[in-house]
Amino acid sequence: MENNHYIPKVARIINIKNEVEGARAIKTFRTQFAGDDGFTHACGQSAMLSVLGKGESMISISSSPIEAEYLQFSVLKTGRVTSALHEMKVGDMIGIRGPYGNGFPIDKWTGKNLIFIGGGIGLAPIWSVLQTALGKKSDYGNLTLIYGSRTSKDLVFKEELRGIKQEMAVHLSVDNEEDRWEEYVGFVPNNLLDKNPSPENAVAITCGPPIMIKFVIKNLQDLGFKDDQIYTTVENKMKCGIGICGRCNIGPHYVCKDGPIYSWAELKKLPQEY
Numbered sequence: 001m002e003n004n005h006y007i008p009k010v011a012r013i014i015n016i017k018n019e020v021e022g023a024r025a026i027k028t029f030r031t032q033f034a035g036d037d038g039f040t041h042a043c044g045q046s047a048m049l050s051v052l053g054k055g056e057s058m059i060s061i062s063s064s065p066i067e068a069e070y071l072q073f074s075v076l077k078t079g080r081v082t083s084a085l086h087e088m089k090v091g092d093m094i095g096i097r098g099p100y101g102n103g104f105p106i107d108k109w110t111g112k113n114l115i116f117i118g119g120g121i122g123l124a125p126i127w128s129v130l131q132t133a134l135g136k137k138s139d140y141g142n143l144t145l146i147y148g149s150r151t152s153k154d155l156v157f158k159e160e161l162r163g164i165k166q167e168m169a170v171h172l173s174v175d176n177e178e179d180r181w182e183e184y185v186g187f188v189p190n191n192l193l194d195k196n197p198s199p200e201n202a203v204a205i206t207c208g209p210p211i212m213i214k215f216v217i218k219n220l221q222d223l224g225f226k227d228d229q230i231y232t233t234v235e236n237k238m239k240c241g242i243g244i245c246g247r248c249n250i251g252p253h254y255v256c257k258d259g260p261i262y263s264w265a266e267l268k269k270l271p272q273e274y
């Protein structure tokens with residue numbers, strides 16, 4: 001039984017933050033392992049969170065590996081498991097197994113300008129790498145975040161975004177005009193063109209709804225970014241998380257194991273099954 005990869009480790013919820021209210025509510029959970037058998041993770045990896053009697057969901061670890069005290073997850077309420085997570089309180093226990101996936105190749109990005117492009121809950125998977133780059137700022141060039149959501153109420157990490165504006169360029173957007181909104185109005189891919197980042201010595205990292213990613217990649221290419229300068233994540237539905245069940249495949253690739261992070265140069269060679 002000791003080698004059973006499906007057995008989760010027990011963790012306690014130590015903090016819950018309401019990020020977004022309403023029908024598409026998002027909460028951020030901080031957790032600590034109950035025993036001394038926890039794990040460390042790489043930027044961009046995910047974990048299976050389980051709620052007793054409800055099931056499991058794959059969720060990106062949104063905290064940086066630099067922060068060893070807790071693991072953080074930002075969860076959009078969509079169905080059975082995520083709704084059960086949203087009902088939980090500080091002190092409640094959940095199961096966590098992982099970490100899964102390949103993570104961002106951040107060690108290869110030393111000295112480069114990093115441009116993070118996110119939409120909605122899609123900021124969560126790139127938040128760990130963004131926080132890591134901020135924590136080791138002297139290792140990288142300029143850091144830029146281009147992030148948007150449908151309305152200003154749907155932005156995640158609102159307080160943190162105000163904080164990081166002191167340390168890096170942050171360009172926010174909402175889809176439509178709002179009272180007192182002073183930043184960009186329009187879709188994220190258009191804000192990207194408006195901010196016109198240089199591809200020179202740069203890497204672009206994008207995560208969000210598939211339609212946003214599609215146009216972000218096209219616009220990055222129009223700005224002169226090469227396919228191997230563009231990274232994105234693929235969130236195919238997953239069950240085992242460890243390359244056994246075949247639920248997440250794109251052609252011969254197990255996204256849970258070989259991904260979920262791909263450069264566009266890698267991803268465009270695979271069948272368009274995502």
Ligand SMILES: Cc1cc2nc3c(=O)[nH]c(=O)nc-3n(C[C@H](O)[C@H](O)[C@H](O)COP(=O)(O)OP(=O)(O)OC[C@H]3O[C@@H](n4cnc5c(N)ncnc54)[C@H](O)[C@@H]3O)c2cc1C
Pocket residue numbers: 046055056057058059060061074075076077078079080081082083121124125234235236237238260
């Ligand atoms: C690598 C990876 C990282 C992820 N990171 C996050 C994250 O950081 N935060 C977050 O909120 N969610 C994330 N997700 C999505 C999350 O796993 C699903 O939303 C969750 O499993 C839904 O479970 P549920 O039981 O609440 O919903 P269910 O009752 O299973 O389904 C509710 C609805 O959501 C749809 N759905 C379920 N899983 C997915 C999926 N993977 N992609 C698209 N639609 C889906 C179902 O088809 C259904 O329409 C990630 C998924 C993957 C694969």
Ligand code: FES
Pocket residue numbers: 237238239240241242243244245246247248249254255256257
């Ligand atoms: S989720 Fe089972 S093989 Fe990827």
